Amino acid sequence: MLNIPDLEKRWLHYKIKSFLPYIITLIFTFLIIAIYSFLNTSNSKKIIEINDTKNTPSVAKEEKQIIIQKSLQKKPLQKAINNTEESTLKLSPSMSFIETIQRHKATEIRPVKHKKIKSKPIKKVESVKKSEPMQKIEIELKPIQKKQVPTITIMRQNTSKDIQNILHRFQEDKNPALSLFLAKKYYELGDYKKASNYALITNQLNKEIEDSWLIFAKSLVKMGKKEKAIQLLQEYISKSHSTNAAILLDNINSGEFQ
């Protein structure tokens, strides 16, 4: 009679032995896949980080103007200033920003005949100037972005770097939106000569941009050429019937704008 318990034990040992190579192969394959996917993930993370680093300055520059305007519209400026002390910075993908900047450009190139008066934003640009040391502005971009990004924290670039970057771009691409941006920026910085210069360049590229006329007129006032500014605005109002220009003219005349 056979020794069944011993034989069953030997059989179990044999089964384990026969399945061992398959188990080892399976584990080895799984490990290879795991290592490969881990390396792949870390590489893609690095690429994203590099891209982020590269994109950050331009994104900040392009977005800055929009951010300022949006923040002024919603009046979260004080809150944003308070938040500047936060150390964590996050950057959203730049695709939505491109859409926004294109929309913004389109808005700027619109004919002068657009009747909507936006006097307040102009004033608030001045207030931004006062908050120049601010390094970060936090803003909710829900109305602008299609993607649901609740909050975007953008690091602001150094203003001179911003200007250099835009200047470089403007030299490559004679886009009136860029020259207008430079005009506004120089105006904010108090360099009224350059502001008037770029406003004039913008005017030469596209005479129908209202903002370039306004910046040019305001720069003239700031440089003490009030009479010339009034004359310029009167001429512009006669041609374009711009309400914004009329308001500015009133402010200059009344001495509210000096």
Added chain:
Amino acid sequence: MNSIYLNSKNVFIDTVNSKDYIQLDRVSTIYQSLKDSIKKPLKMILLYGRPGTGKSMFLTKLYNDLSPSQDIYLYETPILDESEFYKLLAQDIFGTTYSGELNFTQFMKVVNSKKQDSIPVVLLDEAQLYSATLMEKIRLLSDTRTIKFVITLHKTQEEDLIAKEHFKTRIWETIELENSSKSELKIYIQKKLMKANCFDTANIFTEKTVHKIHKLTGGNYRDTNKLLYTLFDLYLSYEERNRFDKIPTNKIPTKYIEMAAIQTGLIDA
């Protein structure tokens, strides 16, 4: 009353008995070819194959089938002493008994003095065990056409060499026996069991079971007999322990086949 597993186990006891010979198509063709070769005026017939392919069974069956009508002698165990070999042949074939030594020359004198009506057929099993000298003498004897030899050899590299060197020019017929195929093995097992009236156990050998057995034995008849003998021994062991729950009646678990293979050494565990 004997257990069906005991009867089935006994079916696979490895013996060379012509009654246990199982008629398979391919094997039957080979056997018929061997029988035909005996009738031809051949000097020598070589039957070769790997151990367990049924060479001994073939010789035994041939002997049993032809002995009533033919002058035929079967030597299953090799006679290694030369003198003894001649003396045994002289006694069996020619009825001459010698008490002293008998050498080849003396034996040839006996052969020439005793004229036979028909050429006697000598069947030598396990011829690979004969010495090269004796094999040379057997070759010389076959050349005289007074005795016809049918020898079996194991098919190994060395024995192939013997066949080539010693019998190359003299063997007129060589028959190779091979292991069974899967379908042949199934027929072999089932016929063997049914021959012993073990119909129940014959039915539990499914294609899958036979496939597994063939994988383990390579279709070798001797190994198959050993494996199945142990397999039914395993069944008996469970039966004796009253572990009937361990004995399925409609199939043979692969586990039991593997356990039997471990026990017989076909699996190194």
